[in-house]
Amino acid sequence: MSNANPDTTAAEAHRRRTFAVIAHPDAGKSTLTEALALHAHIISEAGATHGKAGRKATVSDWMEMEKDRGISIASSALQFEYAPEGHEGEPFMINLVDTPGHADFSEDTYRVLMAVDAAVMLIDAAKGLEPQTLQLFRVCKARGLPIITVINKWDRVGRTPLELVDEIVKEIELQPTPLFWPVGEAGDFRGLARINNDGEADEYIHFTRTAGGSTIAPEDFYTPEEAAAREGDVWENATEEAELLAADGAVHDQELFLNCTTSPLIFASAMLNFGVHQILDTLCQLAPAPAGRNADPKALEAATSAMDDHRDTTDDFSGVVFKVQAGMDKNHRDTLAFMRVVSGEFDRGMQITHSQSGRSFSTKYALTVFGRTRSTVETAFPGDIVGLVNAGSLAPGDTIFEGRKVQYAPMPKFAPEHFRILRAKSLGKYKQFRKALEQLDSEGVVQILKNDIRGDANPVMAAVGPMQFEVMQARMEVEYNVETIADPIPYSVARRTTAESASELAKQRGVEIFTRTDGELIALFSDKWRLSFIEKEHPDFVLDSLVAE
Structure with a gap:
């Protein structure tokens, strides 16, 4: 048995902050990960996603496919200590769980959200809320994860801050509460106004660009009066916008934040390292510590x-x-x-x-x-x-x-939308094929479906997006020396069913019944219209939606 001291464990847990950065593809997650590591002084120079402006390959992206395509597929965990300015006592221990950003890999992102205590949602200033952003916000809210919203790429031309706030409120019913409001419109990012709990700007943080944004951007601090003298109408516009939101009740309330009703809001440019340490400070001060x-x-x-x-x-x-x-x-x-x-x-x-x-x-x-x-x-x-x-x-x-048994809830599975038969090119490789299939299935690279008609040699891969098939095949070849062929099958919708319903469903046109590795019976339908027709004709059939539909 461990000789852990409960007081030590309590103190260590209290200083932990475990979170994920989630967003739509190309919103700047990997760049932000690098910028956070830079500000924590665990790297000396920030990189960016491979191939962008000739900067270094991102250190959190490691699979060959990630480097080739400039996306994150596998999630990595970064841990570092960080002390906000003026913090006394032990520094915070940050656990940053990087997540895949491509829409095809949102099942892996969902798993990461089961392991963190808060999420930083990154939104592109020009694009606003995008499909994957919307989906992941809903997943966070469903799980009760507090969300800190970061509007990224404010150094580029984009939408107005009030327009972006309004969209978040309308689309996902989450009220952003400004903590650091931009001074300067999108594309003219001069600095941030620190907003207090009354919705008033009590400090101006001015940033100075560095070469390529590869080092920490110097900051200068000004009083509201000094800011007004320095920036004129630009400062006045920023403070008026923040006060307008405060008048509408958009001020930080810790209880509402922890209940996922409101979301602290920060504007930033991860590429230029503007607003990055403000994100870290906010996480330390507001995000919850680990709980039971x-x-x-x-x-x-x-x-x-x-x-x-x-x-x-x-x-x-x-x-x-x-x-x-x-x-x-x-x-x-x-x-x-x-x-x-x-x-x-x-x-x-x-x-x-x-x-x-x-x-x-x-x-x-x-x-x-x-x-x-x-x-x-x-x-x-x-x-x-x-x-x-x-x-x-x-x-x-x-x-x-350790000790007396405990078992937590199992990991939910995302609803797959793409399906392909997988088979080995050479029958002589069947033994390696089967071993690879078992291993990669256990990792959750794809979901594996089987039935007696197709047999063990022709399993069906089910995935949220088709790129997961490419990862599956690439890893089979590289790690197990098995070349495979993936053939599409004419299904696009999956439902969970029961043995009683399955026997009748199997008689329907455009339906095929499979058993998933975890024992669940999965019915595949040719399309949503076929599913709708069968549900209408046979209301007694058990056809349960899978997670995140």
């Missing part, structure tokens, strides 16, 4: 022995796996399970139990991961992200624990 978690009610109901129904952060160690990734080290065929510590102290080498299987294993190889850079982690506390190497048969959503 309730056990899965279904697991409690099915339990045949004593089992905890809740774990506080100071209880025995427990954690949740939210991501399983292989192939992160070309020199070793290993698997890395990303785990979020929920309670207690994790010590490398401790013997822990896999709740789903009952098997225990040692955690000899525990890592923190920064892009492709690995370092051994000896101790971790609630909120921390730890990579466990070759730690049994862990899958996303699994619980690991």
Whole structure:
């Protein structure tokens, strides 16, 4: 058993801030990740997504496909200490979980949202709320994740700040509350007005550009009177806009923020490093520290022995796996399970139990991961992200624990919209094909569906977006030396069903029944109109929507 001191665990949990940066593709997530790391002094020079303006490749993007396409596919975890200006005592420990930005990989993004305590939603100043942004906002709200909104790329021509605020209120019923309001319109980003809880600007932060935005932008601070003398009408416009919102009730309230009713708002340019440390300061001051978690009610109901129904952060160690990734080290065929510590102290080498299987294993190889850079982690506390190497048969959503058993709710699956049959080019590679399929399915790269008609050699891959198929095939070839062929099949809608309904559904035209790896029966329909027709003709059929439709 761990010799964790509850007081130490409580203090360490209190200074943790674990969050994800989520947005639509090209909103600047990877650039912001670099900028945050720069401001925390863990890198000396910021990079940007590969191929943009000749800057360095982003250190959090590591898969070859990410480098080739300039997108984030696999999520990485960055940990660093940070002390806001004037902060006394121990610095905060920041756990920044990077997320894939391409729409095809939103299932992985959803998993990350199960492992964090808050989200920074990045919105492009010119584009406003985009489809994936809308979807992820809703996922955050459904889970109860507090959201800090950042309007990025204010150094480029875009929309007006009031127009963007109005859109957020109307589209997702989330009230932004300005903390740092822009001085200068989009494309003329001079600095930020710090807004107090009365909605008044009490300080002007002026930024100075650096070469390529690769180093921290110098800041100068002015009183409102000095700002008015320096910037004239531009300052007056900024303060009037903030006061207008305050008059409408858009001022920060911590309780409303934690209830996901309001969202602190910051304007920034990650590329120029404007407004970046204001984002970090806001996270430290307002985002919640890690809290305890309730056990899965279904697991409690099915339990045949004593089992905890809740774990506080100071209880025995427990954690949740939210991501399983292989192939992160070309020199070793290993698997890395990303785990979020929920309670207690994790010590490398401790013997822990896999709740789903009952098997225990040692955690000899525990890592923190920064892009492709690995370092051994000896101790971790609630909120921390730890990579466990070759730690049994862990899958996303699994619980690991010490002491009395606990099991948290399983990881939901996104509703797939694309389906393809996968088969090996060579029959002689079937054994490797099957092994690769099992591993990549357990990682959640795609969902695997099978039925007796198609057989084990022709499983169906189900995914949120078609690029997941490319990742699946690329990894099969690189990691398992298996070349594959993926053939489309004429389905676009999936529903969960029951054995009783499945037998009748199978008789319907344009429907095929499969079993997913987790045992769920999944009915695939040719299109939404076919589904609608069957639902109307057979209202007694069980056809449940999957998550995030």
